[in-house]
Amino acid sequence: MEYLxxxxxxxxxxxxxxxxxQGRSARYVAGGTxxxxxxxxxxxxxxxxxLVDVSGIPELLRLERAPxxxxxxxAAVRLETLARSADLPACLSQGARAIGSPxxxxxxxxxGNLCNASPCGDTLAPVIALGGRLVLASVEGxxxxxxxxxxxxxxxxxxxxGELLVEVDxxxxxxxxxxxxxxxxxxxxxxxxxxxxAVWLLAEGGRMAEVRAAAGSVAPTPVRLAAAEKLLRGQAxxxxxxxxxxxxxxxxxxPIDDVRxxxxxxxxxxxxxxxxxxAEACEGVQ
Amino acid sequence: MQLEFTCNGxxxxxxxxxxxxxxxxxxxxxxxTGTKEGCGRGECGACTILxxxxxxxxxxxxxxxxxxxxxxxxxxxxxxxxxxxxxxAFLEEGAVQCGxxxxxxxxSSKALLDRVPHPTDPEIEQALSGNLxxxxxYAKILKAVxxxxxxxxxxxxxxxxxxxxxx
Numbered sequence: 001m002e003y004l005x006x007x008x009x010x011x012x013x014x015x016x017x018x019x020x021x022q023g024r025s026a027r028y029v030a031g032g033t034x035x036x037x038x039x040x041x042x043x044x045x046x047x048x049x050x051l052v053d054v055s056g057i058p059e060l061l062r063l064e065r066a067p068x069x070x071x072x073x074x075a076a077v078r079l080e081t082l083a084r085s086a087d088l089p090a091c092l093s094q095g096a097r098a099i100g101s102p103x104x105x106x107x108x109x110x111x112g113n114l115c116n117a118s119p120c121g122d123t124l125a126p127v128i129a130l131g132g133r134l135v136l137a138s139v140e141g142x143x144x145x146x147x148x149x150x151x152x153x154x155x156x157x158x159x160x161x162g163e164l165l166v167e168v169d170x171x172x173x174x175x176x177x178x179x180x181x182x183x184x185x186x187x188x189x190x191x192x193x194x195x196x197x198a199v200w201l202l203a204e205g206g207r208m209a210e211v212r213a214a215a216g217s218v219a220p221t222p223v224r225l226a227a228a229e230k231l232l233r234g235q236a237x238x239x240x241x242x243x244x245x246x247x248x249x250x251x252x253x254x255p256i257d258d259v260r261x262x263x264x265x266x267x268x269x270x271x272x273x274x275x276x277x278x279a280e281a282c283e284g285v286q
Numbered sequence: 287m288q289l290e291f292t293c294n295g296x297x298x299x300x301x302x303x304x305x306x307x308x309x310x311x312x313x314x315x316x317x318x319t320g321t322k323e324g325c326g327r328g329e330c331g332a333c334t335i336l337x338x339x340x341x342x343x344x345x346x347x348x349x350x351x352x353x354x355x356x357x358x359x360x361x362x363x364x365x366x367x368x369x370x371x372x373x374x375a376f377l378e379e380g381a382v383q384c385g386x387x388x389x390x391x392x393x394s395s396k397a398l399l400d401r402v403p404h405p406t407d408p409e410i411e412q413a414l415s416g417n418l419x420x421x422x423x424y425a426k427i428l429k430a431v432x433x434x435x436x437x438x439x440x441x442x443x444x445x446x447x448x449x450x451x452x453x
Contacts, residue, residue, distance in 0.1 A: 003287065003304030003350045029348070036307075036346040037327045051305060053350060080340070101416020102394065104328055106340040107347065189415030190329065 002050040009059055009166055013139050015052050016162045026050040028164060030060075030076050031107035033100065034116045055109065060166060069172030075111025075165045079123075082110060089170070091179035091198040091277075095126040098183045101190045111165045114150070117157045120217040120260075124151065125198035126181055128214035128222055130174040138163040148214070151221035177202040177210070180280035182273040186260070193217050194261040195269035197225075197249075199277045203285040207236045213245075213277075215270055217260075218253035227252040228274060237282035245278065246271030291352045293318070294362025304350030309333045311349045312359060320360035320389045324418070331417035334390035335359050341397045341416070360389035363396070372396055372434045381430035383421035391417045395431045404435050 006012035012028065019026040025048045029035050032055075039047060054060055060076035063085075071088070082088060082096035083105055099105060099113065099122045113123045114134070124147075132147040138160060147168070150157050159165070179200040185191025195218055201211040211232045213225040228249040235241055255266035287304045290297070293316065302311055312318045312335070324332030326345045333344040336358040337351075363370035372392050375381070382388050391414060398405055398413035405413070410431050411424075419427065 001303075001305040003348060005304075005350060005353075032348055032351075033328055033343075033346050036348070040326065051348070053348070055351070100328070101331065102397070102413060103331060103334055103341045103343045103416040104346075106337075106342050189412070 001047060003053065004050060005053045006057055008057055009137050009164060012052055012054050012057065012164055013137060013162065016164075017139055019050050019052075020162060024049040026052055028052050028054050028115075030055045030109040030112040031078065032112075033104050033108040034112060034118075054164065060111065062167070065175075069175050071170040071175055072167050073110055073170075074167050075114075076109045077111075079105040079108045079110065079113065082123075089126070089130050089174050089177075089179045089200070090281075091126040091129060091181040091200060092123065094181035095122040095183075095196070095198060098122040098181070098185075098193065098196070104190075110168065114147075114168070115157060115159065115165055117151050117153075117155050117221075119151075119154050119219065119221060120193045120196065121222075122181070122183055122193055122196055122216070124222040125196050125214040125216045126179070127168060128224065129179060129198035129200040129212045130170050131200070131212060132168045132170050132174075134168055135166045136163050137166045142166070144169070148222075148224055153220045173202060173210070174200070178281045178285070180277040182277045182280075184269055184273065192260060195255075195266050195273055197270065197273040197277050199274065199281050201232075201278075201281055203282070206286050207234055208232050208282075209234070213249070213274060215249065215253060215274070218255040218266055218270055223253065225249045225252060225270075225274065232278070237278065237285060239275075239279075242275040242278050243271075246275040249274045287350060289349065289353055291355045291357055293357045294359060302349050304348060306349045307345055308335070308347035308349050308352055308357075309344035311352070312344060312357075318359050318361050322386050322389060324386065329418070330387070331390045331394065332387055334393045334417060336393050336397055339397060339400060341394045343416075358393065358396075360392055363392060370396070371437050372399070372431070375430040375434035375437065376427075379426045379430040379433060381426040383419075387417060387419045387421075391419070391427060395434070398431070399435055399438065404439060405431070407432070 027048045029051045060074040062074040064072045079096040127147045181198045183193040183196035196216040199213045201208045216222040228245040250267040250271040255263040322332040324330035328343040328346045
C-alpha cells in the first residue's frame with residue numbers, strides 16, 4: 001500500500017485524481033483510528049492501493065472564530081483539541097470527550113469522525129444540533145452541505161469519489177446559544193454510545209426561542225428530533241416539559257436491536273438523555 | 287519512504303514502508319520490543335507510545351506519521367541504570383503482575399504527569415482509561431502514579447498527602 005502525504009487541499013485532490021486515472025484504489029486518511037482498524041480486518045472492498053494522508057494540511061488544521069462569532073473548524077483538528085477547548089460550543093467538546101481513549105483522541109479528527117459516518121459517532125449529533133455546514137472540496141470546486149444532509153446511511157455520506165471534507169462552519173448562533181451532549185455506553189471509558197443526544201438552544205426572555213436536538217445510534221444516520229423540538233420551541237424549561245419532549249423523542253426515533261442495546265432500551269435512553277441534556281443547557285436561563 | 291524522527295532522544299534515519307504500523311517499525315526494525323501488541327485495534331493500550339508527548343496507539347499509527355516527530359517508548363524512560371520515578375513507583379507499589387500492560391501504562395502516566403504534575407484520582411483514571419490491565423485491577427496502579435507524583439513534588443519538602451492533610 002503506497003502512502004502519500006498531501007501538503008495542501010489542492011495536492012490531495014490532485015493525488016487522488018492521479019491515482020484514479022491510473023485505475024488505482026485509494027482512500028484519504030487523517031488520524032487513521034477508524035481506517036487502520038477497518039483495513040487491518042477484512043475491509044469490504046479489499047485493501048486500497050494507496051492512502052493519501054491529509055492530517056498535516058494547514059487549511060485542515062485551522063480553528064478560527066470570525067469577528068462576528070462564526071466558527072470554522074478544520075477537518076483534521078484532533079478530537080483531543082476539541083475535548084480540551086473551553087471556548088467551543090459545549091456539546092461539541094463533550095461529544096469529542098466521549099470518543100475512545102486519550103490515545104484515540106490524540107490521533108482522531110473531527111473530519112474523520114464525521115466521514116466515517118458511524119451512526120454512533122459522538123461528534124455527529126453535536127454538529128447537527130449546532131447547525132454545522134460541511135465544506136467539501138473536489139477538482140470541480142467546493143460545495144457546502146448542511147450537516148443533517150451529509151449522512152445517508154450507516155458509514156455512508158454524500159461525499160463523491162475523490163471529494164474531501166475541508167472544514168465545518170458554524171454560524172454565530174452556535175456559540176451564542178447554549179448546548180449540551182449526553183451519551184450512555186456500557187462503561188465510562190472507551191465505550192461506544194448506545195445512544196447519544198445533543199441539544200442546542202437560544203434562550204430569550206426565559207424561553208427557548210430556537211432549539212435543535214439530534215440523536216445518534218437510534219437510526220441508520222444521526223437524526224434531528226423534530227417532534228421534540230416542536231414541543232420545546234417557544235416554551236420555558238420545566239421538568240414536565242423535559243419529560244414530554246423526551247417522550248416525543250422516544251416515539252420518533254427508529255432504533256434497532258443489536259449487540260450493543262435493544263431497541264426498546266434505546267427509546268428509553270433517548271428520552272432520558274434528551275431530558276438531561278436539556279436540563280443542563282437550560283441551567284440558569286431566566 | 288525516507289523517515290527521520292527522534293526515538294528516545296536519538297535521531298533515527300531509515301527507509302521504511304510508510305503504511306506499516308509504527309508498532310512493527312519499532313519492534314521489528316528498531317528492535318524496541320518493550321512496546322507490546324495486545325488487541326491490535328486501539329482498544330487495550332498495550333502499544334501506547336508518546337509522540338510529541340501525546341499518548342497514541344502504535345498499532346493504529348502509520349509509520350509515515352512518525353516523520354519529524356519525537357517518539358518515546360518504554361526503553362527511553364530510564365536514564366542508564368536509573369529508573370524513571372514512575373518505574374520506581376510501579377515496583378514499590380507492586381503495580382505489575384504479568385507486566386504486559388505496564389509499558390503502555392507507564393507512558394500514559396508519564397503523559398499525564400507531564401501535563402498535570404499533581405493529578406487527582408479521577409484525573410488518573412481518565413488518563414489511563416485507554417490502558418487495560420487484565421491481571422490485577424487498577425488500585426495499585428493508581429497508587430503508583432500518585433506515589434510518583436508525590437516524589438516529583440518533594441522539592442518543597444512535603445508529599446501531596448502531607449499538604450492535603452495540612453489544609
